[in-house]
Amino acid sequence: SxxxxxxxxxxxxxxxxxxxxxxxxxxxxxxAYWYQQKPGQAPVLVIYKDTExxxxxxxxxxxxxxxxxxxxxxxxxxxxxxxxxxxxxxxSSASYVVFGGGTKLTVL
Amino acid sequence: xxQLVESGGGLVKPGGSLRLSCTASGFTFSDYYMSWIRQAPGxxxxxxxxxxxxxxxxxxxxxxxxxFTISRDNVKNSxxxxxxxxxxxxxxxxxxxxxxxxxxxxxxxxxxGRGTLVTVSS
Numbered sequence: 001s002x003x004x005x006x007x008x009x010x011x012x013x014x015x016x017x018x019x020x021x022x023x024x025x026x027x028x029x030x031x032a033y034w035y036q037q038k039p040g041q042a043p044v045l046v047i048y049k050d051t052e053x054x055x056x057x058x059x060x061x062x063x064x065x066x067x068x069x070x071x072x073x074x075x076x077x078x079x080x081x082x083x084x085x086x087x088x089x090x091x092s093s094a095s096y097v098v099f100g101g102g103t104k105l106t107v108l
Numbered sequence: 109x110x111q112l113v114e115s116g117g118g119l120v121k122p123g124g125s126l127r128l129s130c131t132a133s134g135f136t137f138s139d140y141y142m143s144w145i146r147q148a149p150g151x152x153x154x155x156x157x158x159x160x161x162x163x164x165x166x167x168x169x170x171x172x173x174x175x176f177t178i179s180r181d182n183v184k185n186s187x188x189x190x191x192x193x194x195x196x197x198x199x200x201x202x203x204x205x206x207x208x209x210x211x212x213x214x215x216x217x218x219x220x221g222r223g224t225l226v227t228v229s230s
Contacts (some may be wrong), residue, residue, distance in 0.1 A: 001170065033216040035153070042203060042220040043153065049210060055217065088152050090214040094166050097143070097155035103228065 001025060002091035006100040018074040020021035022094060022101045025068055033088045036081075037102075043082045043086065049082040060089060074105070081106045109151070110134035110219060112204045117224030124194050124228070130204030130221055136149075138182040141207035141215060144189050145198035147223075153201070157189065158207055171172075179193040194228045201225050 004024035012018040013047055022032060033048055035043035047063035050070060060075045074081055087100040116128040128144070143158035157168045157178040166178050177190040187204055202224055205217035 030214050031210055031216075035217075037153075042222055043217075044220070045218050047217060048208075048216050049217070084152075088153075088155075088216065096169065097158070099145075099153040099155060102152040 002096065002098055004087055004089055004100045005010055005095045005100055006038060006085075006087055006103045007092070010103050010108055011106040012078060015076055018081070018105055020072045020074075020085050020087075020103050020105065021069055022071070022089075022100050023069045024065060024098075026091055027065070027068045027070055030089045030091075032065065034061075034072045035086045035088065036083045037069075037086065038083045046085075068101065077105075079107050081105060084104070112206065112219060112221035114202065114221045114224040116228045117202065119227045119229065120194055122195060125190070125192045126194065126226060128191065128204075128224060128226070131187045132187070132188050132206075133163055134194050135206075135219075137185040141209055142178075142180060142187045142203045143166040143196070143207045143215075143217060144178060144187075145203045145217070145220075146198075146226075147203070147207075148197075148200040159187070172218075192227070194226075196228050198206055199226060199228050213230055 034047040036045040045061045046061050050065040051063045064071050084102045086102045114130045144156040159166045159178045175193045179188045204221040206219035207215040209215045
């Protein structure tokens with residue numbers, strides 16, 4: 001089955017830049033999406049179609065794509081950004097939706 | 109108010125059945141694909157199933173194929189998940205989510221409910 005891979009954890013100090021990667025062969029052909037999930041809450045979409053930001057999401061959240069890796073970048077990290085982040089894409093050949101395992105962002 | 113509200117979760121014995129419901133409000137339900145996504149305790153997100161706006165197309169994760177059935181009622185603005193032959197590994201919070209289709213099978217989820225907990229245990 002198709003998988004996308006994220007690092008389990010990323011740590012940054014407030015005000016620094018956090019980068020969370022997601023890798024998978026199909027990412028060169030399929031769009032990727034990013035979700036933020038805080039404890040006890042439902043996920044929230046923060047990036048869609050690799051680089052687009054939904055309305056209401058702060059400008060410090062951005063996305064990029066290069067080959068088989070996509071990256072969520074959070075510039076000027078704030079304490080409120082501490083959360084789990086999940087990338088999501090699709091396996092075009094099998095019509096499956098796939099989520100990465102999630103990355104826990106810790107703000108030191 | 110644009111929202112999704114799940115219901116129907118609870119404790120069920122292995123091998124048992126449960127039907128989850130999701131009621132949508134504040135948007136034109138019949139315009140959207142819909143999906144179920146679950147999260148086992150302390151684990152990541154796992155896509156379960158989706159259904160097209162007219163119910164003409166459905167798909168399932170391999171882990172639930174043949175046991176779960178997704179359906180919808182566009183008159184009642186409701187989404188359903190019939191879960192049969194439940195196993196301990198189906199224990200999770202089940203989220204209802206609105207899907208935005210980008211290209212054929214590539215979609216993302218822009219609206220989520222708060223989830224309903226399903227516990228499968230004897």
